[in-house]
Amino acid sequence: MMKETALAELVTYIFETQRNSEESVVFRLADLANFYEERLTQLGFSSAQVHSTRLKVKLLQKMPELEAHTKGKYVLLMIEEDIGPTIAFACDNNDTMHMAKTAEMIRCQLATKKTTFSGSLVSEDINDSIAHPLLQLVKLIEHGPDIKSQLDNVSTNSDLALVPLLIFNYHPHTQKVPVK
CATH class of the missing domain: 1.10.10.10 (Winged helix-like DNA-binding domain superfamily/Winged helix DNA-binding domain)
Structure with missing residues (x-):
């Protein structure tokens, strides 16, 4: 029963x-x-x-x-x-959809994060302006997505330099490029 x-x-x-x-x-x-x-x-x-x-x-x-x-x-x-x-x-769920979803997730987090990056790579600015999800994505791209690569490669200077530059160039709204 x-x-x-x-x-x-x-x-x-x-x-x-x-x-x-x-x-x-x-x-x-x-x-x-x-x-x-x-x-x-x-x-x-x-x-x-x-x-x-x-x-x-x-x-x-x-x-x-x-x-x-x-x-x-x-x-x-x-x-x-x-x-x-x-x-x-x-x-239908191809790589383009994965990239678009990843970009949207990172963009949402960048939109909510206030940064102090002034455009110059001074060490104080870098540490204050890091968006950790974006840093993780940069590390995955630069060093590879497997756990061994991530363990072997802690945040490098190139990772720490790329993140603030990407944030500095981030536009919260899509900008229209003028057609020539």
């Missing part, structure tokens, strides 16, 4: 999450198994060890519109009608 109650609650969770989301929802079987195991323990089930493959079979039986897909070591579950839009979104 406890297992059926927890399973019914898990099925309801999947339906409600999918229904209340404006985007496609992908569930990791491991996460669902953890929820199920925690709920069984909470209900007083003494041996709440959950076999995820058996749980997947039960979920697929209860929810015929649910599909399971393997991605490496993960089993991903999603509602059949969401698969097409999810694939289309993944294909």
